[in-house]
Amino acid sequence: MKKLKFYLSLLFALLVLSGQAQTPKRIISLAPSLTKSLYMLGAEDLLVGCTSFCTLQDPDDAEVVASAVKVNLEKAMMLKPDLVLTSSLTSPETTRTFEKLGVETMYFPYPKSYEEMCQYLLRLGEKIGRKELAEKLVKESRARLAKVMATVPKTDHKPRVFMQIGANPLFTVVPNTFMQDFIDFSACENIAGDLEIGSITREGVLVRNPDVIFVILMGSLSADEKDKWESYKSLNAVKNKKIFVLDSEKTCSPTPLDFVDALEQMIGLIYN
Known part of the structure; x- marks a missing residue:
């Protein structure tokens, strides 16, 4: 019995050490949202x-690679990474090269919803040994989301929204993307x-004549596009004085916490 207990204790210790060995110590992040997530998880020392x-x-904090x-x-390889966080913008060839060189990769495609965004944070937290903190952050984000959504006025009329995320060519938000959640959660x-x-x-x-326009571009493009839309005096958004510029980083590359911040701002702008 004593020998059995000894071997079980030894096996448990080996499993713990094995788990510790798999926790990454040197991470390269290939997406702004993933970099922000590492900061949120208190893991900037790993970046x-x-x-x-x-x-x-x-x-x-990190080298630009x-x-x-x-x-x-x-x-990138000179930094001796043991984990590379990749995104939809990372080419499959780049991912394969890292893996051939013995570097583990972890893929996070562009999230299709706020909920998927939460799952990404939980997945990352578990991988880097910050599971409990990730769970806490997601729980707090979901609770705050519910409070923010509760501030949306009850009305039969749904404001019609246009979200501009590209200028040349003109590009907008469509269903089955997390940015559609901004519109749905705002009851628009x-x-x-x-x-x-x-x-x-x-x-x-x-022709579609939106009631509200959000311009979400980088740099001076946002102000330029806002001016262009305001020149169309027949637009409902112009008549309503409802053309707004939003922070592209917080809105287009958000973490679950950023998402709720941006949503709260949008709801305030739409209904006030």
């Missing part, structure tokens, strides 16, 4: 590389709800 679009709390789509593999109607892809013409927007 060694990121993209030029990632926002770092300290420039010394990629643009939005292209990775400098030589520079997407003027592009019948489209399968986000490409739309300016004339198409004018």
